[in-house]
Amino acid sequence: MAIHKFAFPTTIHFGPGARKLVAENLAAAGCKRPLIVTDRGIAGLPFFEDFRKDLKGLDTGVYSGVQGNPVATQVRVGAEAYRVHGADSVIGFGGGAALDVAKVVALMAVHPGDVLEYAWDHPKVRPIEKPLPHFVALPTTAGTGSEVGRSAVISEDDTHVKRIVFSAALLAKAVFADPELTLALPANITAATGMDALTHNIESYLSPAYHPLCDGIALEGVRIAARALPLVFREPLNIQARGDMLMASMMGAIAFQKDLGAVHSCAHALSTVADLHHGLANGVMIDHVMRFNRPAAEEKMKELARVAGAPDLISFLVHLKNEIGIPGRLSLVGVKKVQIPRLVEIALADICHQTNPRPCTQRDFEQLFAAAL
Numbered sequence: 001m002a003i004h005k006f007a008f009p010t011t012i013h014f015g016p017g018a019r020k021l022v023a024e025n026l027a028a029a030g031c032k033r034p035l036i037v038t039d040r041g042i043a044g045l046p047f048f049e050d051f052r053k054d055l056k057g058l059d060t061g062v063y064s065g066v067q068g069n070p071v072a073t074q075v076r077v078g079a080e081a082y083r084v085h086g087a088d089s090v091i092g093f094g095g096g097a098a099l100d101v102a103k104v105v106a107l108m109a110v111h112p113g114d115v116l117e118y119a120w121d122h123p124k125v126r127p128i129e130k131p132l133p134h135f136v137a138l139p140t141t142a143g144t145g146s147e148v149g150r151s152a153v154i155s156e157d158d159t160h161v162k163r164i165v166f167s168a169a170l171l172a173k174a175v176f177a178d179p180e181l182t183l184a185l186p187a188n189i190t191a192a193t194g195m196d197a198l199t200h201n202i203e204s205y206l207s208p209a210y211h212p213l214c215d216g217i218a219l220e221g222v223r224i225a226a227r228a229l230p231l232v233f234r235e236p237l238n239i240q241a242r243g244d245m246l247m248a249s250m251m252g253a254i255a256f257q258k259d260l261g262a263v264h265s266c267a268h269a270l271s272t273v274a275d276l277h278h279g280l281a282n283g284v285m286i287d288h289v290m291r292f293n294r295p296a297a298e299e300k301m302k303e304l305a306r307v308a309g310a311p312d313l314i315s316f317l318v319h320l321k322n323e324i325g326i327p328g329r330l331s332l333v334g335v336k337k338v339q340i341p342r343l344v345e346i347a348l349a350d351i352c353h354q355t356n357p358r359p360c361t362q363r364d365f366e367q368l369f370a371a372a373l
Contacts, residue, residue, distance in 0.1 A: 009168075009171065010148050010171055010172060010174075010175055011173070011174045011175070012148065012174075012175045012177055012250065013174065013175065013176045013177065014177045014243075014246075014247070015177075015178070015179070015243070016178060016179055016180050016239060016243070017178060017180065018176040018177060018178040019051055019054065019138055019176050019178040019180070019181060020054050021176060022051075022054070022055060022091065022136060022138070022176055023054060023055045023056055023057060023058060025136060025173075025174050025176075026055075026058060026089055026091075026134065026136070027057065027058075029089070029134045029173070030088075031058070031088050031089035031134050032057075032058060032059060032088060033058070033059045033060075033061070033085060033086055033087050033088050033089070034055070034058055034060055034061070034087060034088070034089040034090065034091045035060075035061045035062070035063055035078075035081060035082045035085050035087040035089070035090050035091070035105070036052070036060055036061070036062045036063070036091045036093050037063050037066065037078055037090060037091065037092050037093065037094075037098055037101055037102035037105050038062065038063075038064050038066065038092075038093045038094045038098050039064060039066040039067055039094050039095070039097060039098045040064050040065070040066070040067050042064070042093065042094050042098070042140060043062060043064035045184065047181065047184065048093070051093065051138075060091075061081065061082075061084075061085030061087055063077070063078045063081040063082070063105070065077050065078060065081075066078075066094065066097050066098045066101045067097075068097070068275065069097065069153075069155050069160065069162070069271050069272075069275065069278070070097045070100060070101050070153075070154055070155065071154065071155045071156065071157045071160070072114065072115050072116050072154055072155070072156060072157055073157050074101055075101055075104050075105060075108060075115045075154060076108070076114075076115070078101055078102075078105035078108075079105050079108035079109050079115075081105075082105055082106075082109040082133075083109065087109070087133070088133060088134070089133050089134040089135065089136075090102050090105055090106040090109070090133055090134070090135045090136075091135075091136055091137075091138065092135065092136070092137040092138065092146075092147070092172070093137075093138045093140065094138075094139075094140050094141075095139070095140055095141035095143065095144070095146075095193070096139075096141065096143060096144030096145075096146040096193075096196075096278070098140075099137050099139065099144070099146035099147055100144075100146050100151075100152035100153055100154065101152070101154070102135065102137065103135065103146075103152045103165075103170040103172075104118070104152045104154060104165055104170070106132045106133050106135045106170075107128065107132055107165070107169070107170065109132075109133055110130045110131075110132060110133065111126070111128065111129070111130060112126075113126055115154055115165065116154065116156065116163050118165045118167075119154075119163035119164055119165050120164055120165070120166045121163070121164075121351075122163075128167050128169045132169055132170070134173055135170075135172050135173055136172055136173055136174045136175070136176065137172040137174075137175050137176070138175075138176045138177075138178065138181060139175075139177060139181070139182075139246065139249070140181045140182060140185075141182060141185060141189065141193040141249075142182055142190075142193055142194060142197055142242070142245035142246045142248065142249040143192070143193025143194065143195075143196035143197050143249055143278075143279045144193070144196055144197075144200075144249070144253065144278070144279075145197065145200065145249045145250045145251075145252050145253020145254070145256075146253065147172060147175045147177065147250065147253075148171075148172070148175055148250050148253050148254055149170075149171075149253045150166060150167060150168050150169075150170050150171050150257070151164050151165060151166040151167075151170065152164070152165045152170060155271075155272070159272075160271075160272045160275075161272055161346065162268050162271065162272060164351075175250075177246050177247075177250060179239055179242040179243035179245075179246050180239065180242075182242045182245070182246060183236070183237060183239070183242060185236070187233060187236065187325070188325065190232060190233055190236065190245075190324075191229075191233060191283070191324040191325055191326055192277050192279035192280040192283060192326070193249070193279045194225065194229040194232070194233075194245055194279070194324070195229075195279050195280070195282055195283030195286070195321075195324075195326055196249075196252075196278060196279030196282050196283070197221070197225055197245065197248050197249040197252045198221075198222065198225045198226070198229065198248070198252070198286075198320075199252075199263055199264070199267075199279075199282040199283070199286050200218075200221075200249075200252025200253060200255065200256045200260070201217075201218040201219075201221035201222045201225065201248065201251060201252040201255055202218070202222060202263075202286070202290075202304060202313075203256065203260040203261040203263055203264060203352075203356075204218040204252065204255035204256045204258045204259070204260065205218035205219060205222070205255070205300060205303075205304060206261055206293065206297050206300055206301070206304075206356075206357045207258050207259045207260065207261060207355040207356075207357070208355060208357055209258045209259050209355055211257070211258040214254070214255040214256075214257065214258035215255075215258070217251050217254055217255045218251070218252070218255035218258075219303070219304070219307050220251060220307075221247075221248045221251035221252050221255060222248075222304055222307050222308055223307040223308065223309075224244050224245075224247060224248040224251070225244075225245065225248035225252075226307070226308035226309060226310075226316070226320075227244070227309070228241045228244035228245045228248065229245060229320065229324060230320065230323050230324060232244075232245055233323070233324045233325075258355075259352070259354075259355035260352040260355065261289070261293070261352060261353060261355060261356035261357065262289050262292070262293070262347075262352070262353040262356040262358075262360050262365075262368070263282055263285050263286050263289045263352075264282065264350070264352035264353075265347040265348075265350035265351075265352045265353040265356075265360070265365075266281070266285045266289065266343075266347050266365070266368060266369070266372075267281035267282045267285060268346065268347070268350050268352070269342075269343040269344075269345075269346035269347040269350065270284075270285070270330070270335065270343065272346050273339050273342050273343050273346065274333070274334060274335050274339060274343075276333060276335075280326070280333065283321060283326040284326065284327055284328070284329070284330055284332075284333060284372065285330075285368075285372055286317055287314050287317040287318050287321070287328075288368055288371055288372040289356075289368060290313060290314050290317065291314060291371075292358060292360075292364065292367075292368060293356065293357050293358050294314070295358065296357045296358035297357040297358070300357070301313045301314075329372065329373060330369070330372045330373045331373050335373065337370075337373060340366065340369045340370065340373070343365075343369050344362060344365040344366050344369060347360075347365045347369075348360070348362055348365055
């Protein structure tokens with residue numbers, strides 16, 4: 001039997017009001033000048049200013065230049081903001097994009113070169129040699145689970161091709177998962193990020209890689225999300241449902257260290273070519289890819305349907321999408337037939353489909369995108 005290595009090291013403070021524990025954590029680590037990394041939309045909201053006021057005794061700086069699918073320039077500007085502020089720590093505050101940028105701002109604050117030179121597939125990938133500044137994460141969406149992840153997805157400025165910096169060094173020293181921070185999410189973002197969380201759990205479970213710990217977490221993540229996502233969409237101020245989705249999001253991100261699948265390869269291509277929100281792209285594609293996967297994963301898909309409380313996984317996904325307003329077709333989100341060759345090219349080059357339960361060829365991706373259009 002082969003030897004496998006598992007790790008679940010992140011300390012998580014979970015529950016309403018958890019954000020109020022951040023100042024204590026930073027003070028205990030000897031930090032006095034944190035840089036808060038967030039996005040432009042959040043920086044102007046009242047709950048962000050309230051959070052800053054809670055950081056008593058700390059001299060906080062703010063970098064709020066994160067937007068969309070983040071590109072390398074945003075990281076460079078953020079690292080410069082760290083140096084200008086004379087920061088000694090980083091607080092990631094926001095959705096997956098802000099948290100991903102926060103991780104690599106901490107990386108680039110103490111390392112030379114360009115952030116993309118640290119991407120795992122760079123031909124001369126630079127090593128992460130120095131300890132990173134103290135980094136804590138506060139998610140404001142329940143989707144990517146980036147707060148507990150050891151990777152950051154950053155796009156090239158010119159091509160918008162996504163690159164992944166992957167290292168345990170990027171893990172947050174502590175996570176403050178406060179469902180109150182997700183109460184203001186608009187319905188469409190609640191739906192898209194929720195589908196992202198669900199997709200992580202489903203694809204992780206279906207991955208043929210060996211990781212029974214992740215399998216258990218992924219199944220429970222699907223069980224929680226299947227019940228909480230429709231509820232939180234109908235009752236956006238339901239703090240229990242918001243907390244359940246935040247937990248399902250973190251569980252999906254922990255589980256996908258087991259790897260993902262073809263849904264994510266399609267979504268990465270859609271974000272690159274059509275600038276689609278990542279969660280929305282996953283949501284549009286998931287049932288189409290599951291139809292493709294069924295011959296290779298029938299028993300596992302039955303188990304996923306069982307924990308979701310449905311007779312069939314694909315019909316469950318179609319019904320859920322209708323219920324929360326996720327389009328069933330790519331044409332409904334602006335994708336054009338002429339874009340398919342480029343979508344196929346990027347999806348085929350993406351690493352995620354290498355652990356899809358059914359191998360994907362160029363022809364398979366062509367048919368998947370055409371069927372989803």
